[in-house]
Structure formats: C-alpha cells, structure tokens
Amino acid sequence: MIRFLLVYLSIYPLVHYYAFRKIKKAFPLGRIATLCISLFMATMIAAPIMVRLAERAGIETGARFWAYASFSWMGLLFLFISLAAALDLITLAIQAGEKMLKRKLCQTPISPRQVLALQAILVFALYSYGLFEAGDIRxxxxxxxxxxxxxxxxxxxxxxxxxxxxxxxxxxxxxxxxxxxxxxxxxxxxxxxxxxxxxxxxxxxxxxxxxxxxxxxxxxxxxxxxxxxxxxxxxxxxxxxxxxxxxxxxxxxxxxxxxxxxxxxxxxKSIGKEHAxxxxxxxxxxxxxxxxxxxxxxxxxxxxxxxxxxxxxxxxxxxxxxxxxxxxxxxxxxxxxxxxxxxxxxxxxxxxxxxxxxxxxxxxxxxxxxxxxxxxxx
CATH class of the missing domain: 3.60.21.10 (Metallo-dependent phosphatases)
Structure with missing residues (x-):
C-alpha cells in the first residue's frame, strides 16, 4: 500500500499539472481563477486518501460523497488526458511532417479554446457511456x-x-x-x-x-x-x-x-506471512x-x-x-x-x-x- 501511495503521489499531481497547462493555454487565467483551479485540483488529489481515512474512522456518509466526487473526477480526468495526449502526438507528427516536406499540412488551425471545448464535450459523452457500460453486466x-x-x-x-x-x-x-x-x-x-x-x-x-x-x-x-x-x-x-x-x-x-x-x-506478504x-x-x-x-x-x-x-x-x-x-x-x-x-x-x-x-x-x-x-x- 505504501508503494502504491508513493506512485500515486508521484504521478497524479503531474497529471493535474498537465491538465492545468491545457486550461491555461485555452483561457488566460487571472490570479483568482488560478488559485481556485489549483485549490480544486489539490482537493481532488488529496480526496481519495481522505476517503480511506474517513472510511476507517467510520464516517461513511462523508466517505461516500468524497468517493463519488473524487473518483468521478479521476475518470473524467483520465479520459481528458488520454484525448489531450493523443492530440499532442498527432500535432507533433504533423509538425514533423511539415518540417520534412517544408510546407503546411494543416491549413485550418483551430484555436486552443475551441480544442478544449470539443475535448470537454467528448469527455462528458464518453463518461456517460462509461456509466452505462459499467452497469451492462454481460x-x-x-x-x-x-x-x-x-x-x-x-x-x-x-x-x-x-x-x-x-x-x-x-x-x-x-x-x-x-x-x-x-x-x-x-x-x-x-x-x-x-x-x-x-x-x-x-x-x-x-x-x-x-x-x-x-x-x-x-x-x-x-x-x-x-x-x-x-x-x-x-x-x-x-x-x-x-x-x-x-x-x-x-x-x-x-x-x-x-x-x-x-x-x-x-x-x-504485506502482512508478513508465507504459506508452507x-x-x-x-x-x-x-x-x-x-x-x-x-x-x-x-x-x-x-x-x-x-x-x-x-x-x-x-x-x-x-x-x-x-x-x-x-x-x-x-x-x-x-x-x-x-x-x-x-x-x-x-x-x-x-x-x-x-x-x-x-x-x-x-x-x-x-x-x-x-x-x-x-x-x-x-
């Protein structure tokens, strides 16, 4: 469990930082907006850990609320990061092709704000389908x-x-x-x-x-x-x-x-036991x-x-x-x-x-x- 926690705290904040950079690229953020988004992301990073602590303390109602909130956010974020990373790879491939061919391959650029809006729509659509699929027991x-x-x-x-x-x-x-x-x-x-x-x-x-x-x-x-x-x-x-x-x-x-x-x-082995x-x-x-x-x-x-x-x-x-x-x-x-x-x-x-x-x-x-x-x- 400690190993998992270390991996979680090493990777999950970086994922949030990547998403934050995408938002900041699409929307010029002032100090208050930056602070609010940062606090929200910090809360979502800490929430899964707090859920387990609350659960062990017997605070079930609070634990259930934060479990739904934090894990739903985790699913949305994972879908967003997957789409954003795929788009970044495609963009890099196009840029590499343009350098090799010495001409423009994409003549109709889309603004970062439009890209983010399209990604958000697609993420929510995929998440809605994901809820359906999770209940479609085969x-x-x-x-x-x-x-x-x-x-x-x-x-x-x-x-x-x-x-x-x-x-x-x-x-x-x-x-x-x-x-x-x-x-x-x-x-x-x-x-x-x-x-x-x-x-x-x-x-x-x-x-x-x-x-x-x-x-x-x-x-x-x-x-x-x-x-x-x-x-x-x-x-x-x-x-x-x-x-x-x-x-x-x-x-x-x-x-x-x-x-x-x-x-x-x-x-x-985590409880220090081996079978004969x-x-x-x-x-x-x-x-x-x-x-x-x-x-x-x-x-x-x-x-x-x-x-x-x-x-x-x-x-x-x-x-x-x-x-x-x-x-x-x-x-x-x-x-x-x-x-x-x-x-x-x-x-x-x-x-x-x-x-x-x-x-x-x-x-x-x-x-x-x-x-x-x-x-x-x-």
Missing part, C-alpha cells in the same frame, strides 16, 4: 470438453465473478444486478476469484445477506485478492464466510470429479484423474505448475477498465481479458471483472459474469 460463456468429466456426472456449470469491489460505490443495487445475471445461468458452483471487497466492511450487512442467499447445489468458493488485504484481512474473511463462501487459502478441495485449488494473492505449501505442491497433491481448476487472482503463470491444472481462473486486470489503460495492464499481463489463453498444458481464462475500482465507469472493457461449462467427452 454473461460470457465458455465450454470445455474433457475426458476427466465423467459421463455419469454430466455437465458441470461454474459461474465466476471477480473484482466486484463491494464498498462505498459498488453497493446493493449493483450486487442485485450481478446476482440476477448469474442466476440466469443456474450454475452448479460459484467461484469468486479475489477482490470481492474494496474497503471497510462494517456497512455491508445487506450485501452479505444477498450473497448468502445464492446457494448453488455444489457450493461456493472464494480466494483472496490484493484488496482483501487492503481492506483488512480478518474483516474480509469474515464477510466472505458470512456470505456463504468457502475460502481456499492455499488449499485444495475435491467436489465430485473436480479439484479446486485456491492460492492467496501475493499481497499476503507452494502452488506446485498443492496441485501435485490433488487426484490426477480429476479435472483441476486453479483459482488465482492475478493471471501469473507459474512454469512449475504447468501440467498440474486443466483450467486457471483469474481476474485482477479489469481489462484496463478504461481504454487506453488496458495498454498498461497488457504490458504487465499479456493475456487478454475476456479471452481463453491456450497454455502448453491447460487453459487460462482471464475475467474482465464484474465491478469497478476507482472511477465508477468502464470504457471498452464491459463487466462480466463468466459461465464455464465442463462437459464430458474426448
């Missing part, structure tokens, strides 16, 4: 045929949710929509692959009951993501168990002819004749584990959540969100995530509930 279907699924057992349907981020912004209304979409498919098993929660959990009693009422016939399983540790591990575990999930913390469990192995997120058994040892100990599902929050592939699982279910990346942030997540995790990756042995499915983190929008990364059908066959 069912993604995946069918896997395997001889390890016995004909007598028949099809086993698994529903995966990931990165719901229940907290100040994702609440009862969104959770009801997630559950409704999931129950359309009537899964036999429900798995939550980390980041079910986001912050303090003492105000999520309704959400606990809603999740607790979901009772697939073969059970519900969950693993930790990084946010379970940020929220407070013991509270996160208590919430997840109260919601009816069996926590798999570096543990394996056999359900019929299916092995489920769940591993903790690497954030477990490695991922490889956990997988190696499971019955080899069974179909093995590895639940792992981050889509990291451990080479020593290849050949020991048939399907890895992961999340964490949100597919970037807001384009073009997916280019950055792709740099760290080259697997494509919402797609199956064929490994040397086995498959990996990376969920785009079911909720949102930070800005309450999604752009070109719609949320999903994943339905995986395990079918007997060759």
């Amino acid at each position: 069912l993604e279907h995946l069918e896997i045929v395997s001889p390890k699924i016995s004909a007598s057992t028949g099809r086993i349907r698994i529903a995966q949710i990931s990165d719901v981020h229940l907290g100040l912004i994702i609440r009862e209304a969104r959770l009801k929509r997630i559950i409704a979409r999931m129950e359309e498919a009537r899964p036999d098993i429900l798995v939550a692959t980390g980041d079910l929660v986001d912050g303090q959990l003492n105000h999520l009693t309704t959400e606990t009951s809603l999740l607790g009422a979901v009772k697939p016939r073969l059970g519900k399983f969950a693993i930790t993501g990084n946010h379970e540790f940020y929220a407070g591990l013991q509270d996160a575990l208590a919430f997840t168990k109260a919601a009816g999930f069996t926590m798999l913390r570096h543990q394996g469990m056999v359900i019929g002819t299916i092995n489920f192995v769940g591993v903790d997120d690497p954030a477990v 058994a490695s991922e490889h040892e956990l997988l190696a100990a499971m019955p080899k004749e069974n179909f093995t599902v590895l639940l792992k929050h981050r889509p990291d592939i451990a080479p020593e584990s290849l050949g020991l699982f048939d399907l890895q279910l992961s999340g964490h990346t949100h597919k970037g959540q807001i384009f073009p942030f997916n280019l950055l997540t792709w740099f760290f995790y080259p697997q494509r969100g919402g797609r199956v990756t064929q490994l040397n042995s086995g498959l990996l499915y990376l969920s785009r995530g079911t909720g949102t983190w930070g800005p309450p929008i999604r752009f070109l990364a719609p949320p999903e509930v994943t339905i995986i059908d395990l079918v007997p066959g060759k």
Whole structure:
C-alpha cells in the first residue's frame, strides 16, 4: 500500500499539472481563477486518501460523497488526458511532417479554446457511456470438453465473478444486478476469484445477506485478492464466510470429479506471512484423474505448475477498465481479458471483472459474469 501511495503521489499531481497547462493555454487565467483551479485540483488529489481515512474512522456518509466526487473526477480526468495526449502526438507528427516536406499540412488551425471545448464535450459523452457500460453486466460463456468429466456426472456449470469491489460505490443495487445475471445461468458452483471487497466492511450487512442467499447445489468458493488485504484481512474473511463462501487459502478441495485449488494473492506478504505449501505442491497433491481448476487472482503463470491444472481462473486486470489503460495492464499481463489463453498444458481464462475500482465507469472493457461449462467427452 505504501508503494502504491508513493506512485500515486508521484504521478497524479503531474497529471493535474498537465491538465492545468491545457486550461491555461485555452483561457488566460487571472490570479483568482488560478488559485481556485489549483485549490480544486489539490482537493481532488488529496480526496481519495481522505476517503480511506474517513472510511476507517467510520464516517461513511462523508466517505461516500468524497468517493463519488473524487473518483468521478479521476475518470473524467483520465479520459481528458488520454484525448489531450493523443492530440499532442498527432500535432507533433504533423509538425514533423511539415518540417520534412517544408510546407503546411494543416491549413485550418483551430484555436486552443475551441480544442478544449470539443475535448470537454467528448469527455462528458464518453463518461456517460462509461456509466452505462459499467452497469451492462454481460454473461460470457465458455465450454470445455474433457475426458476427466465423467459421463455419469454430466455437465458441470461454474459461474465466476471477480473484482466486484463491494464498498462505498459498488453497493446493493449493483450486487442485485450481478446476482440476477448469474442466476440466469443456474450454475452448479460459484467461484469468486479475489477482490470481492474494496474497503471497510462494517456497512455491508445487506450485501452479505444477498450473497448468502445464492446457494448453488455444489457450493461456493472464494480466494483472496490484493484488496482483501487492503481492506483488512480478518474483516474480509469474515464477510466472505458470512456470505456463504468457502475460502481456499492455499488449499485444495475435491467436489465430485473436480479439484479446486485456491492460492492467496501475493499481497499476503504485506502482512508478513508465507504459506508452507507452494502452488506446485498443492496441485501435485490433488487426484490426477480429476479435472483441476486453479483459482488465482492475478493471471501469473507459474512454469512449475504447468501440467498440474486443466483450467486457471483469474481476474485482477479489469481489462484496463478504461481504454487506453488496458495498454498498461497488457504490458504487465499479456493475456487478454475476456479471452481463453491456450497454455502448453491447460487453459487460462482471464475475467474482465464484474465491478469497478476507482472511477465508477468502464470504457471498452464491459463487466462480466463468466459461465464455464465442463462437459464430458474426448
């Protein structure tokens, strides 16, 4: 968390400065206007930190207000910066072309004020669509045929949710929509692959009951993501168990002819703990004749584990959540969100995530509930 805070305080103020320079270029600002804009931006930089402090102090109403305000601003700012940076690159390319060709390529220049106005209109339009997309929870279907699924057992349907981020912004209304979409498919098993929660959990009693009422016939399983540790591990575990999930913390469990192995997120190291058994040892100990599902929050592939699982279910990346942030997540995790990756042995499915983190929008990364059908066959 300290590392994240340092990165945040290193980058976010620079982003605001870039936006401030764009505004100042379009509008000559006097001393009072400069001071007001500077104070607003300083408040928005500090607000996400204050939200977490207020939340921990139990000031929920104030924390929710500032969460919506600061994270909505963050989404608007990210869209604006993306457009402005793209326009700057295009401008540089045109200027370079003009120097090479020694002639003007753009004969109808637009004033900085007009450019800023057009960008603002487009940003608000994209943000409005992003709110719609964040609520447009999709069912993604995946069918896997395997001889390890016995004909007598028949099809086993698994529903995966990931990165719901229940907290100040994702609440009862969104959770009801997630559950409704999931129950359309009537899964036999429900798995939550980390980041079910986001912050303090003492105000999520309704959400606990809603999740607790979901009772697939073969059970519900969950693993930790990084946010379970940020929220407070013991509270996160208590919430997840109260919601009816069996926590798999570096543990394996056999359900019929299916092995489920769940591993903790690497954030477990932040509380100074290591597990005695490695991922490889956990997988190696499971019955080899069974179909093995590895639940792992981050889509990291451990080479020593290849050949020991048939399907890895992961999340964490949100597919970037807001384009073009997916280019950055792709740099760290080259697997494509919402797609199956064929490994040397086995498959990996990376969920785009079911909720949102930070800005309450999604752009070109719609949320999903994943339905995986395990079918007997060759």
